[in-house]
Amino acid sequence: MAYTAKGTSFDRDMNYIPDRITREPGLSQDKHDDQELTVRTWPAEPGRYRLVAAAACPWANRAIIVRRLLGLEDVISLGLAGPTHDERSWTFDLDPGGVDPVLGYERLQQAYLARYPDYPRGITVPAVVDVASKEVVTNDFPWITHDLFFEWRDHHRPDAPDLWPDAVRDEMDEVMQRIFTELNNGVYRCGFAGSQEAYDAAYDRLWTTMDWLEERLADRRYLMGDAITEADVRLFTTLARFDAVYHGHFKCNRNKLAEMPVLWAYARDLFQTPGFGETIDFDQIKRHYYVVHRDINPTQIVPKGPDPSVWLTPHGRG
Structure with a gap:
């Protein structure tokens, strides 16, 4: 998780890639960091995306749990980064050869740079990656779990819990x-x-x-x-x-x-x-x-x- 310091108090950087995966893709106007932004929405297509997370990270752990509760294991694949990383990126050191078997990447940073060559912020998990292009789609963690529930409902298991009653x-x-x-x-x-x-x-x-x-x-x-x-x-x-x-x-x-x-x-x-x-x-x-x-x-x-x-x-x- 990225953060910045204001004086002597902790201040988390909450600026994430605001794109979302929805039932009806297109462009939408969202309020983000007090500014109106045009947000790209991607189609909710089974098999298209890979959720990259890390068991160590509490924010990524949310997405792992929600994916399991809703029965989306066969709909959205899961890549797990190792628990330690340097200042550049989470790495796939848990996988054979240190390479994610689906994306072919050693570092999650590669997915970010594939879409934004000059990406200026921290490389965070969870992140959703488009498998075909190998580009990051979003790392906006509160929206990721929100949309797993609301936008992927057609693919939930029949007895999935109602997480947002x-x-x-x-x-x-x-x-x-x-x-x-x-x-x-x-x-x-x-x-x-x-x-x-x-x-x-x-x-x-x-x-x-x-x-x-x-x-x-x-x-x-x-x-x-x-x-x-x-x-x-x-x-x-x-x-x-x-x-x-x-x-x-x-x-x-x-x-x-x-x-x-x-x-x-x-x-x-x-x-x-x-x-x-x-x-x-x-x-x-x-x-x-x-x-x-x-x-x-x-x-x-x-x-x-x-x-x-x-x-x-x-x-x-x-």
Whole structure:
């Protein structure tokens, strides 16, 4: 994920390639970074695209989970980059010869440069790549999972969950916005704070929302009620990394997730739900954060714990 620093506080760069994949392709006018932009929309054609993600990255992990929940494995192929990368790009070092078998690329950067030879921003995952041209289509991660649900409905498995239920849509948008600003992004705000004052403010904001979530989930199984929604996916990928990375590496250490009875049970409930836990690779997650973030962890030593088997213990939220 790309980010910029404003003074001593963390500020994420949210400027992404705004193209989308839709049922009815063409051109549309979208509001992007307070400017009206002409956005190209691409056709939702099975077999045309490759989702490039990384098990280490929480933002990419969302797309991996949603693709599985909706049954799109045979519709959109998946390429996985390794957990570590340099300043240029994520790499396909998990594949034989270090080359993605579909795209023929060693680096995700190649797909970006194939479309934008002077691409000025960070090379991020998830990214959707057009297989025929080998060019990146979009890396706008919130829209990727949104469109997997709304624009690929003709190809969902018959019993796919309703991740964006109409009855709670307005409230869900508010919940997801708070989760993004205060938790998904909040852990980074703590980890990359450039002053004690910035860190203290970020820490307080983070734990205010963690306590709010503990209270909210005390009387409901999932964030929006009795069924899993996109909001749960977005929260889960941060919770899954909390004790292994954010608690120590990002100094989010008031307490561990495992010490919050409701949130910890909720996180294990999701982890043990098909589509969630099998997308989590704790070794890759730890290698990514502790090796790539040399400014925070200059020794690049990767901790051995915590024991991942605790995620399989009974959660009691049936």
